[in-house]
Amino acid sequence: MVIQCLDIRKRVITNDNFKMKFNKYNERGSYHWDWYTDGCWYKELVDRNIKEFDKGSVLDIGCGDGLTTYLLKKKGLDVVGIDREGIDLAREKAPDCEFISTDISEYKPEKRFDYFLCQDVIEHLDNTEALIKLFNEYCDNFMILSTDNPEG
Numbered sequence: 001m002v003i004q005c006l007d008i009r010k011r012v013i014t015n016d017n018f019k020m021k022f023n024k025y026n027e028r029g030s031y032h033w034d035w036y037t038d039g040c041w042y043k044e045l046v047d048r049n050i051k052e053f054d055k056g057s058v059l060d061i062g063c064g065d066g067l068t069t070y071l072l073k074k075k076g077l078d079v080v081g082i083d084r085e086g087i088d089l090a091r092e093k094a095p096d097c098e099f100i101s102t103d104i105s106e107y108k109p110e111k112r113f114d115y116f117l118c119q120d121v122i123e124h125l126d127n128t129e130a131l132i133k134l135f136n137e138y139c140d141n142f143m144i145l146s147t148d149n150p151e152g
Contacts, residue, residue, distance in 0.1 A: 025086040030065040030093055041148070046071065049119055049144050053077055056114030059138070061104060061131070062121030066090025069097045072117075082107055105130035109138050116143035123147055 024031075035042035050071055056078065060069045063081030069090065072079040080098045081090060087101040100107070105127045116139045118131065125131060135143050 025065060025089055030067075030086075030089045032065050032067040033093060036067055045119070045146065045148055049117060049146060050075065052144060053115055053117075056141075057111070058115045058117055059109065059113040061116060061118045061134075062124065063087075063090060063099065064120075066094040066097060066099060068117065068119060069099065070094035073097050080109075080113075104134060107134065109134075112138050112140055114141050115139065118143060118145045120147055 032042065036046060046068055050068065053072060053075070055076070058072050058077050058079045060072065060079055060081040061083075063069045063083045064086040066081055066086070066089065069079050069081035070093065073094070073096065080100060081087075082100045082102050082104070083090070084101065084103045087099050090097070090099045104125065116135055122128065122131070122145060
């Protein structure tokens with residue numbers, strides 16, 4: 001299987017070893033909500049991704065502070081957000097959404113999903129193979145895999 005990732009500026013990301021290491025939610029709070037409300041480039045990325053889902057179930061991998069999970073639920077989708085960071089902020093900002101604090105390599109869903117969303121996450125993963133395995137075992141249709149800035 002070949003996976004090709006494109007960022008918002010349409011560059012191909014080839015550096016599989018790029019990883020960002022910092023707890024951004026301790027430093028920045030629920031900044032995705034601010035970015036989205038401010039209408040910056042992030043709103044364009046999120047809106048572009050969520051428009052691809054019209055019905056069904058979505059696993060929001062790396063949901064962080066919960067913004068995209070919230071928007072997908074508001075759109076009427078059955079959505080679960082998972083992340084190893086930011087889950088407390090997500091639950092505070094979107095209490096009606098389902099969030100699970102877990103690492104992708106340890107997560108075993110109780111059900112299959114129609115779609116996966118992996119937005120601004122790949123550059124944070126220690127084990128990209130775990131994402132591929134999870135996709136192959138638990139996703140029935142497709143995954144949107146996007147990133148905005150692979151150089152950090």
